[in-house]
Amino acid sequence: xxxxxxxxxxxxxxxxxxxxxxxxxxxSLARQxxxxxxxxxxxxxxxxxxxxxxxxxxAERTVQSxxxxxxxxxxxxxxxxxxxxxxxxxxPDATTGERRxxxxxxxxxxxxxxxxxxxxxxxxxxxASRTADTYRAQATQNTVRNKIDVVINVSKAFYDVILTQRQxxxxxxxIVRLQRSLQDATNQYQGGIVDKTDPxxxxxxxxxxxxxxxxxxxxxxxxxxxxxxxxxxxxxxxxNLTYDTLQLANEVMMDTTLLVNPQSRIEYQLLQTQGRLLExxxxxxxxxxxxxxxxNANYNLLFQNNFFGQLYNQTFPNSLIxxxxxxxxxxxxxxxxxxxxxxxxxxxxxWDLAALTSAVDAEYAQALANxxxxxxxxxxxxxxxxxxxxVYRIINLQYRSGIKTYLDVTIAEADLRTAxxxxxxxxxxxxxxxxxxxxALGAIQV
Numbered sequence: 001x002x003x004x005x006x007x008x009x010x011x012x013x014x015x016x017x018x019x020x021x022x023x024x025x026x027x028s029l030a031r032q033x034x035x036x037x038x039x040x041x042x043x044x045x046x047x048x049x050x051x052x053x054x055x056x057x058x059a060e061r062t063v064q065s066x067x068x069x070x071x072x073x074x075x076x077x078x079x080x081x082x083x084x085x086x087x088x089x090x091x092p093d094a095t096t097g098e099r100r101x102x103x104x105x106x107x108x109x110x111x112x113x114x115x116x117x118x119x120x121x122x123x124x125x126x127x128a129s130r131t132a133d134t135y136r137a138q139a140t141q142n143t144v145r146n147k148i149d150v151v152i153n154v155s156k157a158f159y160d161v162i163l164t165q166r167q168x169x170x171x172x173x174x175i176v177r178l179q180r181s182l183q184d185a186t187n188q189y190q191g192g193i194v195d196k197t198d199p200x201x202x203x204x205x206x207x208x209x210x211x212x213x214x215x216x217x218x219x220x221x222x223x224x225x226x227x228x229x230x231x232x233x234x235x236x237x238x239x240n241l242t243y244d245t246l247q248l249a250n251e252v253m254m255d256t257t258l259l260v261n262p263q264s265r266i267e268y269q270l271l272q273t274q275g276r277l278l279e280x281x282x283x284x285x286x287x288x289x290x291x292x293x294x295x296n297a298n299y300n301l302l303f304q305n306n307f308f309g310q311l312y313n314q315t316f317p318n319s320l321i322x323x324x325x326x327x328x329x330x331x332x333x334x335x336x337x338x339x340x341x342x343x344x345x346x347x348x349x350x351w352d353l354a355a356l357t358s359a360v361d362a363e364y365a366q367a368l369a370n371x372x373x374x375x376x377x378x379x380x381x382x383x384x385x386x387x388x389x390x391v392y393r394i395i396n397l398q399y400r401s402g403i404k405t406y407l408d409v410t411i412a413e414a415d416l417r418t419a420x421x422x423x424x425x426x427x428x429x430x431x432x433x434x435x436x437x438x439x440a441l442g443a444i445q446v
Contacts, residue, residue, distance in 0.1 A: 119293075148266060159431045253375075
């Protein structure tokens with residue numbers, strides 16, 4: 001028996017541990033995270049996205065609540081009354097014909113009622129039925145818009161982090177090279193080949209690189225926290241980012257011959273959905289002259305007695321069925337004014353669509369121009385980096401042979417460091433501007 005309890009305890013603990021582990025792996029990226037991993041995590045954990053999903057559910061519940069009025073509405077009621085003084089009615093006397101006051105009713109009265117109402121026709125219900133799918137589409141489109149924003153923001157933050165990390169690595173390589181140069185300059189100074197300014201220049205360059213590396217390293221930590229915030233990632237959990245520099249360089253190219261289509265933008269689709277809702281509102285106001293028709297049925301149990309203790313000894317039931325029709329005849333011109341307001345709202349939305357179309361064209365032209373300029377700059381700087389590496393290699397060999405001074409080496413090292421850092425700055429700008437072009441085209445799908 002003790003062994004059975006021990007096995008049961010181990011099984012429960014294993015199940016609990018598995019649940020906790022599953023939650024941890026769901027809420028964090030334990031393995032190395034590439035950009036698609038970060039985006040996928042953000043789409044499942046970013047508060048704005050989660051709120052949008054909840055808004056979708058709220059919209060669905062709201063639609064179901066509105067459509068519920070088409071179903072029969074069943075109700076029940078109960079009351080109990082005790083008359084301190086019975087009501088008096090004037091009733092004609094059977095013999096004289098004169099009216100005399102007579103107290104009617106019982107001292108104690110109780111009623112239990114059951115009612116059923118069925119809406120047959122109503123413009124409110126007609127509007128709810130015709131706009132249900134449109135409201136659902138609007139909530140879905142809001143979620144898509146927020147997801148697109150998350151994808152773009154996370155991508156930009158990811159690029160910012162990894163390119164800053166790459167700059168730290170470049171400065172680390174530069175520091176190793178400067179330490180070697182400092183050692184060479186010091187040895188030559190001690191051998192009487194050069195004066196003390198050469199090791200001093202080497203020390204200055206080394207200190208500058210170390211200070212710059214410290215600055216970039218601190219920036220990496222801040223940018224990682226920004227990325228976590230955009231992803232909805234736990235701020236105190238480690239995030240291991242992984243990237244391929246060659247792959248990033250290959251991602252800079254895109255087709256620049258594509259034509260922008262405003263209808264592919266989620267903002268345009270949202271305005272179209274809003275337009276359908278406004279057009280439905282126009283029809284709703286035009287239907288103001290239509291009647292409201294409903295059927296109803298009631299069943300009442302009436303209990304009356306002058307003695308409270310005997311109130312429920314006898315019942316006097318009654319029931320009815322009926323049809324109600326309410327027809328608006330004159331509303332002081334309200335229907336006309338409400339219809340006109342709804343029509344003006346549709347016209348205003350059409351101007352919003354025209355303004356958005358113009359804005360999308362301008363946004364695409366600006367984003368494409370930025371992309372082309374950044375791409376040309378990146379390609380030029382990448383060529384400059386190759387030239388700077390070659391110049392440094394030659395000058396360094398000439399310095400070791402005693403042909404060049406250390407000042408030439410210092411200038412060549414500075415040019416090389418600047419060229420390598422500029423290449424990655426330019427790569428970041430190209431990737432960011434490419435995202436802007438894709439967003440302008442409406443090419444980002446989630």
